[in-house]
Amino acid sequence: MTKQRSLAALVFAGAFAIVASAPAMAMEETPHPPRQSWSFAGPFGTFDRAQLQRGFKVYHEVCAACHSMHLLSFRNLSEPGGPAFTKAQVAALAAQAKVQDGPNDAGEMFERAGRPADRFPSPFPNDNAARAANGGALPPDFSVLAKARSYERGFPLFIFDIFTQYQEQGVDYIVALLHGYEDAPQGVKLPEGANYNKYFPGHAIGMPKPIEDGRVEYTDGTPATLDNYAKDVAAFMMWAAEPHLEARKRIGFQTMIFLLVFAGLLYFAKKKVWSTAPHTPEQHA
Amino acid sequence: MSGHSTYQPQNRFLQWFESRLPIGGLIHSSFIAYPTPRNLNYWWTFGAILSFMLGVQIVTGVILVMHYTPHVDMAFNSVEHIMRDVNYGWLLRYLHSNGASMFFVAVYIHMFRGLYYGSYKAPREVLWILGVIIYLLMMATGFLGYTLPWGQMSFWGATVITNFFSAIPLVGESITTWLWGGYAVGNPTLNRFFSLHYLLPFVIAGVVVLHVWALHVAGQNNPTGVEPKSDRDTVPFTPYATMKDAFMVVAFSIVFAWFVFYVPNYLGHADNYIQANPGVTPAHIVPEWYYLPFYAILRSIPNKLAGVIAMFGSIAILAFVPWLDTSKVRSANYRPLYRQFFWVFVIVCILLGWLGSKPAEGGYVIGARILTAYYFIHFLVILPLLGLLEKTKPLPQSIYDSVLKHPTSAGGKLEGEPVTASGRKS
Numbered sequence: 001m002t003k004q005r006s007l008a009a010l011v012f013a014g015a016f017a018i019v020a021s022a023p024a025m026a027m028e029e030t031p032h033p034p035r036q037s038w039s040f041a042g043p044f045g046t047f048d049r050a051q052l053q054r055g056f057k058v059y060h061e062v063c064a065a066c067h068s069m070h071l072l073s074f075r076n077l078s079e080p081g082g083p084a085f086t087k088a089q090v091a092a093l094a095a096q097a098k099v100q101d102g103p104n105d106a107g108e109m110f111e112r113a114g115r116p117a118d119r120f121p122s123p124f125p126n127d128n129a130a131r132a133a134n135g136g137a138l139p140p141d142f143s144v145l146a147k148a149r150s151y152e153r154g155f156p157l158f159i160f161d162i163f164t165q166y167q168e169q170g171v172d173y174i175v176a177l178l179h180g181y182e183d184a185p186q187g188v189k190l191p192e193g194a195n196y197n198k199y200f201p202g203h204a205i206g207m208p209k210p211i212e213d214g215r216v217e218y219t220d221g222t223p224a225t226l227d228n229y230a231k232d233v234a235a236f237m238m239w240a241a242e243p244h245l246e247a248r249k250r251i252g253f254q255t256m257i258f259l260l261v262f263a264g265l266l267y268f269a270k271k272k273v274w275s276t277a278p279h280t281p282e283q284h285a
Numbered sequence: 286m287s288g289h290s291t292y293q294p295q296n297r298f299l300q301w302f303e304s305r306l307p308i309g310g311l312i313h314s315s316f317i318a319y320p321t322p323r324n325l326n327y328w329w330t331f332g333a334i335l336s337f338m339l340g341v342q343i344v345t346g347v348i349l350v351m352h353y354t355p356h357v358d359m360a361f362n363s364v365e366h367i368m369r370d371v372n373y374g375w376l377l378r379y380l381h382s383n384g385a386s387m388f389f390v391a392v393y394i395h396m397f398r399g400l401y402y403g404s405y406k407a408p409r410e411v412l413w414i415l416g417v418i419i420y421l422l423m424m425a426t427g428f429l430g431y432t433l434p435w436g437q438m439s440f441w442g443a444t445v446i447t448n449f450f451s452a453i454p455l456v457g458e459s460i461t462t463w464l465w466g467g468y469a470v471g472n473p474t475l476n477r478f479f480s481l482h483y484l485l486p487f488v489i490a491g492v493v494v495l496h497v498w499a500l501h502v503a504g505q506n507n508p509t510g511v512e513p514k515s516d517r518d519t520v521p522f523t524p525y526a527t528m529k530d531a532f533m534v535v536a537f538s539i540v541f542a543w544f545v546f547y548v549p550n551y552l553g554h555a556d557n558y559i560q561a562n563p564g565v566t567p568a569h570i571v572p573e574w575y576y577l578p579f580y581a582i583l584r585s586i587p588n589k590l591a592g593v594i595a596m597f598g599s600i601a602i603l604a605f606v607p608w609l610d611t612s613k614v615r616s617a618n619y620r621p622l623y624r625q626f627f628w629v630f631v632i633v634c635i636l637l638g639w640l641g642s643k644p645a646e647g648g649y650v651i652g653a654r655i656l657t658a659y660y661f662i663h664f665l666v667i668l669p670l671l672g673l674l675e676k677t678k679p680l681p682q683s684i685y686d687s688v689l690k691h692p693t694s695a696g697g698k699l700e701g702e703p704v705t706a707s708g709r710k711s
Contacts, residue, residue, distance in 0.1 A: 143365070148555050149555060155639070165548055248376070252546025256539065259538055273524045277525060
């Protein structure tokens with residue numbers, strides 16, 4: 001019996017030793033983005049309305065010069081669970097945009113002021129125009145970018161993430177990226193037109209440092225720092241990527257309560273039913 | 286088990302109907318009076334959980350189709366339209382995408398339970414093989430479905446998987462072109478994948494009916510692996526098994542809901558939120574987690590054709606397990622050596638899965654090669670040899686005896702009145 005046990009143990013230990021040594025041999029170095037604390041993290045997370053409004057301002061005044069957000073409409077800005085702009089604010093904002101519409105009755109395209117139902121206007125007419133204006137690099141669309149960016153968590157963190165509900169890799173990465181501009185270390189050669197960023201995979205990023213302290217004016221007393229810009233715009237991008245996040249977490253909690261109570265009731269009902277099973281050993285013993 | 290019905294409807298209309306189509310009797314004999322071993326543990330509830338998950342996938346899928354557009358230029362945005370503008374569209378989509386993963390969680394538990402308790406042994410070989418067919422259909426359906434959102438991983442995953450067929454000598458290229466409906470993965474590919482993704486779940490449902498039918502002919506296995514011998518060994522399916530299944534379906538739904546509501550993108554890949562772009566290859570092309578062990582096997586073999594054969598072989602080999610396992614004893618509870626090798630095998634599968642998610646380089650490849658070899662050795666060497674060499678523990682006289690001796694731990698170890706494995710009629 002002991003021999004049998006040790007045989008299987010040996011097989012297992014051998015397999016484990018080989019696999020455990022694997023990561024040491026394969027390597028790739030980009031630092032993990034620092035964890036931020038987000039109001040929308042965790043089971044009861046909600047967006048900070050003021051933060052979303054500030055984030056929108058940063059996007060609108062800085063990022064939108066190059067980055068489209070083509071899945072969002074102006075109306076989204078006043079919808080529940082979002083930045084909670086008023087309908088009037090949204091209408092005024094939309095009206096600033098020039099939107100091509102048509103064809104009209106004469107068969108001609110025409111320009112009109114934007115309406116809340118219109119999508120956010122894109123800075124470039126197409127991807128090629130965007131590339132041409134940005135030294136060959138395409139500024140990614142922001143609509144779902146907060147969910148389209150992540151970083152390798154590695155073992156065992158990726159297991160813990162299920163239980164800690166860590167789903168904010170994307171926004172943490174975005175904040176880190178905006179902080180990550182540095183002079184290239186000695187000996188690192190960057191391609192023509194590229195910039196060094198500590199957190200960008202491969203470190204050579206096309207985008208020059210996009211924002212610095214004092215670039216956007218905040219009206220609610222929040223210090224106008226790069227750190228605040230980065231967090232605010234990342235939060236705004238998270239909302240843009242997951243506009244029903246608040247509803248999801250709220251309904252999730254209600255569902256959990258329901259399922260736990262239901263499972264409890266079924267468990268005791270099952271116990272009761274089984275206690276009277278025919279030929280139950282207790283009755284015969 | 287099914288066939289002789291004791292179903293006698295009281296209602297006049299039901300009597301009239303029953304004499305014309307005895308569907309009431311069929312349901313009664315299959316899901317109410319059906320005798321189920323009294324010592325089944327909770328691992329036996331995963332059949333019900335899988336049926337539930339199939340239902341969830343079909344219902345959410347049918348509704349998602351009402352809002353989805355299968356076109357390369359519109360698919361990605363139509364999924365985002367579902368996430369943003371369709372009422373509770375985010376819920377439907379997250380239920381469906383996480384539901385696929387939960388379906389696989391349940392099927393893996395179900396399969397490992399079958400392997401642990403020897404549920405594939407005579408007279409349940411056909412039942413087991415039908416299960417392997419369902420699993421293959423699930424893999425195909427999952428892969429086709431993952432293509433539909435037309436993100437980067439959708440596109441590149443489809444490209445990698447369909448390229449397997451190009452490894453076939455002589456006709457490989459032609460077959461791949463035929464599968465794609467063109468010279469690359471494109472709109473015809475997406476359209477046919479969509480069509481097949483809608484079709485296959487109903488094929489699965491059909492094979493599930495056969496699977497349940499075969500189950501009801503052979504009867505359920507149980508933790509002792511000893512067939513029921515008298516009425517004392519069984520209880521009627523309803524209410525005993527139904528209540529237990531209902532509880533576990535809801536308990537499983539708690540795990541499901543955790544993923545849907547709190548970590549809905551955990552099991553997905555960030556790159557799939559980038560619209561498919563044939564011009565940009567992702568740094569690491571990784572399939573969904575449930576294919577990872579097979580992906581590791583594929584990549585561990587340097588030759589493409591051999592790798593593809595090994596990968597399909599690693600699944601096909603499951604169909605031969607009833608004959609590869611030579612032991613006369615079913616349950617690992619009475620097979621001290623097999624029990625250990627079973628758990629080693631489980632760990633090997635998990636490690637293969639982890640390696641499948643890693644880049645194919647350096648130590649990862651060496652590890653994957655050794656584990657791939659072990660995977661096949663388990664089936665081709667260990668299973669046949671163990672049956673011949675292993676000294677099994679004495680089996681209980683009957684299910685009832687095992688429950689009577691150990692009312693609190695049905696299916697545990699047994700003392701007294703031993704019957705040796707070789708003396709047992711199978």
